[in-house]
Amino acid sequence: MNEQNMSGKEKVLFGKAINPSNILPQKLTLDSKIKFRCHPGVKCFTACCGGIKIILTPYDILQLRKRLNLPAHEFLHQYATPVYLEQTDMPGVAIKLREDDQKCPFVTPEGCTVYSDRPSACRYYPVGMADFHEGGDNKSKDGDQNDEEKFFFIVKEEHCKGFEEDKEWTVREWRADQGVDVRDEMNKEWLRLVMRRKSFGHQATLSEQAKRMFFMASTDLDHFRTFVFESSFLDTFVIDDETVAKIKEDDVELMLFSFKYLAATLFGAQGMKIREDKIQAKVVEIKQRQDESVLESVQDYENIKQQREMEKKAES
Numbered sequence: 149m150n151e152q153n154m155s156g157k158e159k160v161l162f163g164k165a166i167n168p169s170n171i172l173p174q175k176l177t178l179d180s181k182i183k184f185r186c187h188p189g190v191k192c193f194t195a196c197c198g199g200i201k202i203i204l205t206p207y208d209i210l211q212l213r214k215r216l217n218l219p220a221h222e223f224l225h226q227y228a229t230p231v232y233l234e235q236t237d238m239p240g241v242a243i244k245l246r247e248d249d250q251k252c253p254f255v256t257p258e259g260c261t262v263y264s265d266r267p268s269a270c271r272y273y274p275v276g277m278a279d280f281h282e283g284g285d286n287k288s289k290d291g292d293q294n295d296e297e298k299f300f301f302i303v304k305e306e307h308c309k310g311f312e313e314d315k316e317w318t319v320r321e322w323r324a325d326q327g328v329d330v331r332d333e334m335n336k337e338w339l340r341l342v343m344r345r346k347s348f349g350h351q352a353t354l355s356e357q358a359k360r361m362f363f364m365a366s367t368d369l370d371h372f373r374t375f376v377f378e379s380s381f382l383d384t385f386v387i388d389d390e391t392v393a394k395i396k397e398d399d400v401e402l403m404l405f406s407f408k409y410l411a412a413t414l415f416g417a418q419g420m421k422i423r424e425d426k427i428q429a430k431v432v433e434i435k436q437r438q439d440e441s442v443l444e445s446v447q448d449y450e451n452i453k454q455q456r457e458m459e460k461k462a463e464s
């Protein structure tokens with residue numbers, strides 16, 4: 149398959165490939181066996197690194213920009229392009245393909261130049277993971293996703309010759325080899341936000357401000373840090389000292405914290421408490437606004453009444 153034919157496809161990240169006809173109709177478990185190997189000797193080497201949409205998760209961005217030693221805005225400017233996630237109105241980014249050949253900017257004939265920090269979608273490919281309750285609440289008592297609800301599937305594309313190789317392993321072994329487990333852990337709350345949004349469909353709209361906040365927290369931790377530490381954020385929310393110290397020091401902690409904040413502000417999830425004095429101030433403000441509008445309507449009524457009486461007098 150040439151690269152032009154591949155355009156419009158997406159490396160599987162959210163549990164579905166854009167083109168479902170490439171998904172083998174078989175649900176796999178972690179112990180299912182697959183026959184697959186990708187290495188520089190395959191005829192198609194790097195064929196899957198072009199003409200394809202590679203969505204970047206916040207953790208992907210963090211790892212890539214650390215590797216490239218770039219601040220978030222510089223990384224986004226050079227290597228990312230805006231996209232909407234999973235046909236929702238949630239804004240995210242994908243890798244910006246090279247203009248001349250529509251390939252990933254990190255690919256060379258020798259392979260991936262950022263291999264040990266390659267994005268999650270590149271690691272998952274070609275074994276996708278799905279969930280019976282995408283976006284729903286299928287947490288177990290300890291707050292984890294129920295493992296028995298997950299299943300795996302193979303995305304088999306014509307150009308991929310890895311399936312002709314002899315290597316056989318279980319899905320579990322293959323995922324461990326690709327370092328997928330850490331990515332799963334780092335991505336899961338963010339993916340859940342997107343799937344939750346998707347499950348609401350078009351009935352609920354997200355305000356522009358909420359979309360901007362989601363985009364900022366998902367793509368630019370530098371800005372999110374400024375938002376947390378240089379605004380009234382810490383005066384507004386109850387955040388314990390230990391958490392404040394952790395998110396100050398550690399980017400991954402800050403990223404995980406941003407998911408909690410987004411879940412609370414976008415979907416009303418538990419986990420972030422507004423300070424009591426701020427709530428009281430808000431109540432007073434709302435009441436004051438209500439009082440003002442009551443006063444305004446009383447005034448309007450009085451004006452109309454007065455006008456009516458003047459009209460009556462003029463008529464008699």
Ligand code: SF4
Pocket residue numbers: 196197198202252253254255256259260261262263266267270
């Ligand atoms: S990041 Fe690496 S593995 Fe992923 S598409 Fe680019 S070159 Fe290929």
Ligand code: SF4
Pocket residue numbers: 185186187190192193194195196197273274307308309310311
């Ligand atoms: S074997 Fe498949 S995954 Fe590996 S380079 Fe070829 S197309 Fe990509």
